[in-house]
Amino acid sequence: MTALSVNVNKFALIRNARGADLPNLHNISKKCIEFGADGITVHPRPDERHAKFSDLEILKNLTSEFENIEFNIEGYPSNDFIQKVIRVKPDQVTLVPDPPDALTSSFGWDCEKNKDFLTEVIKKFKDNNIRVSIFINPSINTLSNLEIINPDRVELYTYDYAKNYHNDKILAIAPYVEVTKYLEKEFPYIEFNAGHDLNLGNLDFMLKNIPRIKEVSIGHALVCDAIDYGLKETVNRYKQIAQR
Ligand code: PXP
DSSP: OOEEEEEOHHHHHHHHHTTSOSSOHHHHHHHHHHTTOSEEEEOOOTTOSSSOHHHHHHHHHHHHTSTTOEEEEEEOOOHHHHHHHHHHOOSEEEEOOOOTTOSSOOOOOOTTTTHHHHHHHHHHHHHTTOEEEEEEOSOGGGOTTHHHHOOSEEEEEOHHHHHHTTTOHHHHHHHHHHHHHHHHHHOTTOEEEEESSOOTTTHHHHHHHOTTEEEEEEOHHHHHHHHHHOHHHHHHHHHHHHHO
16 A cells, blocks of 8 residues: 655745635645545745745644654755755655756756765764655666665656656656665665655556655645546545545
């Protein structure tokens, strides 16, 4: 079974559009949990255009009220981000390499170039009992030094899979299967997450091919689906796929 973490960034974006508190992120996240989500994810960026750093403590308190509900914070590990995340102590931090002004995360870490940086940063989070996942491309070439960097998990960046799914899903999944097979063999203690552009159409095939995925974090498509089906039905549909 794979955990479904709902990325509530897009709800925060709507809230911020009017500079007020509608929808309220705590309430919408609580509903996601009550409707079946196993976790809540946010990606506070330096410009706070979606989730704000002031949301973190509120969401941490919310998720702590429930048993087995996780809070995951994504972001580039600047000094400021590290400090703020360690203060809040989420269950998991997902480190992404994208620059502050990026529209969305669009590539994984190069573990060769970032070996020392990642090793140091990951240690800081782990010393504070925060599980660390790093965002990776489906490419073995970028995954050197994992034994030194020592993340608990890697999050597969699934944009390419989603983009190519409709042309040829077997071809689309192939690099992900290859990379997870490599990781299973070389680093059996590293667990997998997955995220980006996963949706009701492509999620099932991803999880059938890589059933070891522990968690998917899904935001954009889920919020779009909620317009059609309502939030309860939407979370339920994703959850059913993740549970299969
Ligand atoms: N994982 C990471 C690292 C992300 O940056 C995002 C987008 O915030 C997601 C997963 C979720 O992607 P989507 O919104 O396309 O579901």
